[in-house]
Amino acid sequence: MQLAEHTVMIVGGTSGIGYAIASAVAERGATPIILSRRQTSVDRALASLPAGARGGTVDLTDAASVAALATAFGPIDHLVYTAGEALELVRVADMTPEIVQGFFETRFVGALSVVRAVAPMLRAGGSITLTSGSAAGRPGSGWALGASVCGAVNSLTRALAVELAPVRVNAVSPGVVRSPLWNNLSDNDREGMYEAGFGLPVGRIGEVDDVALAYVYAMEQEYSTGAIISVDGGSALV
Numbered sequence: 001m002q003l004a005e006h007t008v009m010i011v012g013g014t015s016g017i018g019y020a021i022a023s024a025v026a027e028r029g030a031t032p033i034i035l036s037r038r039q040t041s042v043d044r045a046l047a048s049l050p051a052g053a054r055g056g057t058v059d060l061t062d063a064a065s066v067a068a069l070a071t072a073f074g075p076i077d078h079l080v081y082t083a084g085e086a087l088e089l090v091r092v093a094d095m096t097p098e099i100v101q102g103f104f105e106t107r108f109v110g111a112l113s114v115v116r117a118v119a120p121m122l123r124a125g126g127s128i129t130l131t132s133g134s135a136a137g138r139p140g141s142g143w144a145l146g147a148s149v150c151g152a153v154n155s156l157t158r159a160l161a162v163e164l165a166p167v168r169v170n171a172v173s174p175g176v177v178r179s180p181l182w183n184n185l186s187d188n189d190r191e192g193m194y195e196a197g198f199g200l201p202v203g204r205i206g207e208v209d210d211v212a213l214a215y216v217y218a219m220e221q222e223y224s225t226g227a228i229i230s231v232d233g234g235s236a237l238v
């Protein structure tokens with residue numbers, strides 16, 4: 001399947017991985033629709049995407065706002081979900097019920113809410129691609145919640161692939177990728193994390209364009225569903 005003439009909704013498409021996906025699908029002749037919390041992010045991203053790209057805001061905690069996506073943007077071919085706030089590592093001893101729930105709000109509950117609203121308006125042959133992360137399989141200390149939400153997204157992906165068939169549902173599971181997600185770290189910590197990429201089998205940290213290609217693959221190929229596509233530079237091996 002070619003993406004030309006297709007419409008691709010990217011929730012979280014104003015920055016990082018989601019923005020790289022929007023650029024990649026636009027290059028292939030598709031129309032990206034980018035969504036995030038903030039109109040300023042949407043405007044900034046649209047200003048640098050090709051003409052024809054569309055965008056808007058959504059409040060993932062508001063059922064009416066999520067439901068409005070279906071009417072505002074009409075039938076689409078592919079849904080991609082990359083929304084996620086900056087990650088804060090939390091040690092088990094410091095967790096509260098609010099912190100635990102907050103971790104799942106955007107990445108898991110938000111993803112499921114959007115899927116429920118948008119799946120009925122996917123055109124025949126359409127697909128859904130969610131976002132997980134390599135922490136699911138290899139959590140570091142402080143990553144209990146980050147790993148758990150990625151594991152939950154992996155299971156959700158497989159369950160949706162069964163229940164929503166023939167819509168294909170896959171997830172991309174990135175390792176550490178250079179993106180604005182890490183802007184809350186100090187410059188030293190962030191650069192140290194990126195430099196750790198030199199020790200990976202591929203010898204460098206991931207870039208958003210590396211990961212965007214996996215989402216393009218998930219949309220274009222027509223046989224994979226329920227797949228968790230790992231793009232981690234080999235980090236699971238070392």
Ligand SMILES: NC(=O)c1ccc[n+]([C@@H]2O[C@H](COP(=O)([O-])OP(=O)(O)OC[C@H]3O[C@@H](n4cnc5c(N)ncnc54)[C@H](OP(=O)(O)O)[C@@H]3O)[C@@H](O)[C@H]2O)c1
Pocket residue numbers: 011012013014015016017018035036037038041042058059060082083084085086106107131132133134173174175176177178179180181182
């Ligand atoms: N970067 C990595 O190393 C890495 C590795 C593994 C997995 N991931 C996962 O990949 C996803 C994308 O990460 P990224 O690196 O591209 O991050 P990013 O550059 O910070 O982009 C996050 C996007 O999500 C949007 N967003 C955040 N909270 C939202 C909310 N409540 N409602 C709607 N939109 C929201 C942001 O826009 P606004 O701020 O305008 O809302 C932005 O468009 C995240 O789930 C992340 O956990 C990233």
